[in-house]
Amino acid sequence: MEVAYIxxxxxxxxxxxxxxxxxxxxxxxxxxPIGTIPDVLKSAAKQFQEYFEGTRTEFDxxxxxxGTDFQKKVWEALQEIPFGKTISYLDLSKQLGDVKAIRAVASANGKNPLWIVVPCHRVIGTxxxxxxxAGGLHRKKWLLEHESPVKQTALF
Structure with missing residues (x-):
């Protein structure tokens, strides 16, 4: 397994x-230390740079x-949430076909190992x-603001 820091x-x-x-x-x-980026991770590093620059809205x-089969099913559903949009845990559970699975869906969401690429930050409370x-609420807020089509300037 190769590792890169960006x-x-x-x-x-x-x-x-x-x-x-x-x-x-x-x-x-x-x-x-950032160091060199292994060849197998160069495309990912480039796509992250583009995402943070605001020129990429989807990862390829x-x-x-x-993860478990259930977790992978949840992570696949997360990838369907469009850039700049949010969904509630309840709606995600409904989308997956079982409203009673809301806690299991929330747990799988929290175990997502692919920060930003699988956009678990787009899931909010009802x-x-x-x-x-997992990255902290301050980062979730930053990511949602970064993806928001409406850019709010600071008032003070």
Missing amino acids: QTPIGIAELKGDENGLASVSVLDINK LKLNPE NGDLTGY
Whole structure:
């Protein structure tokens, strides 16, 4: 498994993958030397740069996350949420065919190993509240604002 570190506006991202695809992306709360990017991760690093520059709204990468069949089903559904849109955990559960599975869906969402590429940050509470995010709520807020079609300027 190859590893690369890239600088993003919300922290250092750690990318892991090999010839079978991108296995995980996470954000670190510590500084890491950036170093060289392995060939198998260059496309992912470039696409992340484009995403943060605002020129990419979809990722085109071979993915290879580890998870249960149910988790993979949830992660596939997350990839259907359009850039700049959000969905509630309840609506995601309905979309997957079982409203009673809301807690299992939320758990699978929280175990998503592919930060941003599989956009778990686009899932919010039924009442519109920002709810848990493995990278921290401040990052979830930043990502949703970054993707928002309406750019709000600071008032003060």
